[in-house]
Structure formats: C-alpha cells, structure tokens
Amino acid sequence: MKKRSQTYPSIGDCKKNNINLWQCPSFLFIVMGIVNIVVILLMYLLVKGSDIPELVIVSVVSVSILILGVGVLMINSVYKEVLMNQMKSEFVSIASHQLKAPLSGMRWSTDILLADKDSFSVDQYGYIRGIQDSTSRMVRLVNDLLDVSRIEAGNMQVKLQETDLSGLIKIVVSELNSFALANNVELFLKIDQDLKKVKTDEIRIKMVMQNFIDNAIKYVGTKNGKIDITLKNEKDKVVFLVKDNGLGIPKEEQEKIFDKFFRGDGIAKKQTIGTGLGLYIAKAAIEGSDGEIGFNSEEGKGSTFWFRLPAIK
Amino acid sequence: MNNNKKKILIIEDEATLQKALSDMLIKEGYEVVSAIDGLIGLDLARSENPDLILLDIILPGMDGFDVLRNIKQKDNSEVPVIILTNLSDLDDIQKALDIGATTYLVKADFHLADVLKKVEEVLVK
Numbered sequence: 001m002k003k004r005s006q007t008y009p010s011i012g013d014c015k016k017n018n019i020n021l022w023q024c025p026s027f028l029f030i031v032m033g034i035v036n037i038v039v040i041l042l043m044y045l046l047v048k049g050s051d052i053p054e055l056v057i058v059s060v061v062s063v064s065i066l067i068l069g070v071g072v073l074m075i076n077s078v079y080k081e082v083l084m085n086q087m088k089s090e091f092v093s094i095a096s097h098q099l100k101a102p103l104s105g106m107r108w109s110t111d112i113l114l115a116d117k118d119s120f121s122v123d124q125y126g127y128i129r130g131i132q133d134s135t136s137r138m139v140r141l142v143n144d145l146l147d148v149s150r151i152e153a154g155n156m157q158v159k160l161q162e163t164d165l166s167g168l169i170k171i172v173v174s175e176l177n178s179f180a181l182a183n184n185v186e187l188f189l190k191i192d193q194d195l196k197k198v199k200t201d202e203i204r205i206k207m208v209m210q211n212f213i214d215n216a217i218k219y220v221g222t223k224n225g226k227i228d229i230t231l232k233n234e235k236d237k238v239v240f241l242v243k244d245n246g247l248g249i250p251k252e253e254q255e256k257i258f259d260k261f262f263r264g265d266g267i268a269k270k271q272t273i274g275t276g277l278g279l280y281i282a283k284a285a286i287e288g289s290d291g292e293i294g295f296n297s298e299e300g301k302g303s304t305f306w307f308r309l310p311a312i313k
Numbered sequence: 314m315n316n317n318k319k320k321i322l323i324i325e326d327e328a329t330l331q332k333a334l335s336d337m338l339i340k341e342g343y344e345v346v347s348a349i350d351g352l353i354g355l356d357l358a359r360s361e362n363p364d365l366i367l368l369d370i371i372l373p374g375m376d377g378f379d380v381l382r383n384i385k386q387k388d389n390s391e392v393p394v395i396i397l398t399n400l401s402d403l404d405d406i407q408k409a410l411d412i413g414a415t416t417y418l419v420k421a422d423f424h425l426a427d428v429l430k431k432v433e434e435v436l437v438k
Binding site for chain 2: 097112
C-alpha cells in the first residue's frame with residue numbers, strides 16, 4: 001500500500017470530520033506550544049536576578065522542549081488511530097449497504113416463490129424456506145454490523161418518541177413464543193397495571209427486549225426452562241426484567257458480557273447461533289435513551305437481565 | 314379486492330426487485346407501471362397519473378430525491394409516495410420525508426407482505 005503523505009488537518013477539518021478537539025493534532029500543537037512558551041517565560045521570570053545556576057535553566061528548558069517533541073509523536077499516533085477507526089466504520093457502513101441490495105432481492109424472490117406453495121414438492125418448498133431463513137439471518141447480521149459501525153463512529157441514531165412498553169413486549173413475546181416452546185422453555189409475562197410510558201426509540205428498544213429474551217431462551221440449557229418477564233414502575237423509572245433459571249454466567253465472563261463480539265463459552269457457543277453483538281448494541285441503545293442496563297447472574301442458578309428507563313411524568 | 318384497479322408506479326432500477334414487486338401487486342389486482350430510471354419515472358409520474366408511487370432513492374438518470382422534489386414541489390402533486398430504500402440512515406429518510414414522501418421502508422428489512430400492507434395503508438388514507 002502506498003504510504004499517505006503526512007498532512008495535519010486544520011481545526012476546521014477536525015470539526016468537519018467529527019474529531020474531538022483533544023484528538024485534533026493542530027489544536028494540540030497550539031496548546032502544547034503555548035504551554036512551552038509559558039514554561040520558558042516563567043523560568044525567565046524566576047531566574048531573573050536570582051543566582052540559580054545556568055545549567056539548571058538550560059536543562060529545564062531542554063526537558064520542556066523534549067516533552068513537546070514526545071507529545072507531537074504521541075498526538076500523531078492517537079490521531080492516526082482515530083482516523084483508522086473512522087475509516088473502518090465507514091467501510092463497514094458502505095459494505096453493509098451494498099450487501100443489503102442483493103439481500104432484498106433474495107428475500108423478495110423467495111417471498112414470491114413461497115406464496116406459490118402448490119407448485120413445489122415438499123422438499124423443494126423446504127429448500128426455499130431454507131434460503132429465506134438464511135437470508136433473514138444475513139439481514140440481521142448486516143443490521144447488527146451497521147449498528148456497530150454507527151456506535152463506533154459516535155452516531156448511533158436514536159429516534160426518541162413516547163412509547164408504551166407493554167404493547168411492545170406483548171408483540172415480542174408472541175413472536176418468540178414458538179421459539180421458546182421448541183426449546184422447552186415457558187415464558188411468563190407480568191406487567192404493572194398502570195405502567196408508565198417512556199421516551200425511547202421504539203424499534204431499538206424492541207430489539208433489546210427481543211435480545212434479552214432470545215438470549216435467555218438460548219442459554220437456559222437443556223432442562224425445562226422458565227423465563228419470567230416483568231415490566232414495572234419503580235419510582236420515576238420503568239424497569240424491564242428478564243429472569244431465567246438457566247446456566248448462569250461464570251464469574252470470569254461477567255465483566256465481558258457487554259463487549260463487542262463476546263459470546264458465552266460452554267454449550268451456548270456450540271449450539272446456538274449468534275454474533276455476540278446483541279448486548280453490545282443493547283447497551284448503546286439503552287444509554288442513548290438515558291437509561292441504565294445491567295444483569296445479575298450466578299453460575300448454575302440463572303441470570304436476570306434488566307434495563308431501566310426514565311418514565312414520562 | 315376493493316381497489317377499483319388502483320394504478321401504482323414503481324420506480325426501481327434493480328430488475329429482481331422491480332419484477333417481484335410488480336408480480337405481487339398485479340396478483341393483488343393493482344395496475345402497475347414501471348420505470349427503471351429516475352427520468353423515465355418522472356415522465357410516467359406526470360403522464361400516467363398514478364394513485365401511488367413506490368420510489369427507490371439510488372437510481373440512474375435522476376436520483377429519488379430529485380424525482381420526489383419534482384413531483385412534490387414543482388408539480389405540487391398530492392400523489393402519495395412510499396420511499397423504497399436500503400439507505401437506513403435516519404438523515405436520508407428524514408430528507409425524503411421533508412421533501413414530501415408519505416412514508417418509507419427499508420427494503421432488506423421488509424417482506425413483500427409487509428410492503429403490501431404498507432401500500433394498502435397508504436391507499437386507504
């Protein structure tokens with residue numbers, strides 16, 4: 001690859017590219033230059049008329065110039081990293097959009113075929129379903145990657161609107177019920193009668209709820225599972241809880257749970273499908289709505305995942 | 314089907330999507346006119362007098378934003394327009410809604426049945 005020539009963006013360029021001022025080389029050069037001049041001036045004022053030996057003065061000034069030099073190098077590497085990250089995010093975003101075009105073609109073509117059940121043998125129909133399911137998974141994956149690239153570029157887009165979580169959770173539970181039953185898991189839903197509304201991004205919050213329950217089903221293990229889903233008021237907040245009696249999360253994995261691409265070890269890794277992006281995105285989504293997210297878990301006993309959003313008064 | 318042969322114009326350059334959409338809509342009893350290019354699409358929007366337009370954003374000839382601008386701002390047309398896009402950035406979608414699109418859908422996230430539902434919703438209004 002050809003090496004790029006080193007040019008430093010002006011403060012204006014940094015602003016245009018959404019680069020934090022404290023990561024912008026030209027701004028930092030100016031700041032460090034000013035600091036240096038101040039140090040030298042102070043030294044001058046301090047030693048004027050005093051009897052501090054010249055050697056001390058010379059060494060302090062040289063150290064201060066040395067620090068400036070090292071600083072320049074450090075700033076340079078930080079800036080390069082920021083730029084790299086941005087390029088990576090942009091790449092993912094463009095690649096994802098390009099992937100979506102052929103995926104919509106696959107999805108709609110199989111939609112047409114599936115609407116025409118009688119023209120196919122049972123086997124053939126099954127294969128078309130297979131394409132359809134794979135396409136859906138691919139679309140979800142691309143959407144997750146897009147979200148990750150947005151989070152990293154610092155512009156996770158949230159559209160806040162007044163939302164009734166009880167309506168949303170009913171839809172989510174009805175969509176996931178058959179998946180739960182297929183895994184021998186029962187879902188129990190409990191909602192406060194007078195549940196307050198919240199201001200949030202409806203689509204994303206639905207994804208977060210789906211993600212919590214989907215994870216609980218996957219990680220509940222082989223025994224007959226039970227998942228309690230609760231929505232309740234708590235002072236001026238609304239709390240959403242998903243409690244399972246599954247495998248629980250080993251202590252050493254707990255701190256990594258919201259990391260990008262993290263997936264739980266053990267049975268889950270072998271048996272379930274997933275990218276390890278769900279909770280990472282969920283955290284960004286909840287925090288984007290001024291909420292909190294977390295979990296409690298004990299290995300062998302189960303886990304409870306929760307989020308809390310400010311209620312509308 | 315109670316739609317008295319409503320006429321729908323599809324402006325979409327991807328052949329597979331174009332065909333899947335029109336096959337489905339024809340099967341549902343709609344009359345369908347298609348364009349694979351923004352300029353032709355705009356011509357048809359003016360000459361065919363459709364009841365609804367499905368409009369892609371990235372198009373050869375003239376992009377969807379400009380087609381929409383011509384229909385809405387120059388012609389002052391009342392025809393409902395559903396944006397079909399794979400751009401899922403809220404900024405782009407907001408831009409289309411500001412120009413005068415009725416609603417939008419992200420193609421890869423929707424099944425044809427969802428598109429149909431949206432078409433029916435918009436036509437009823």
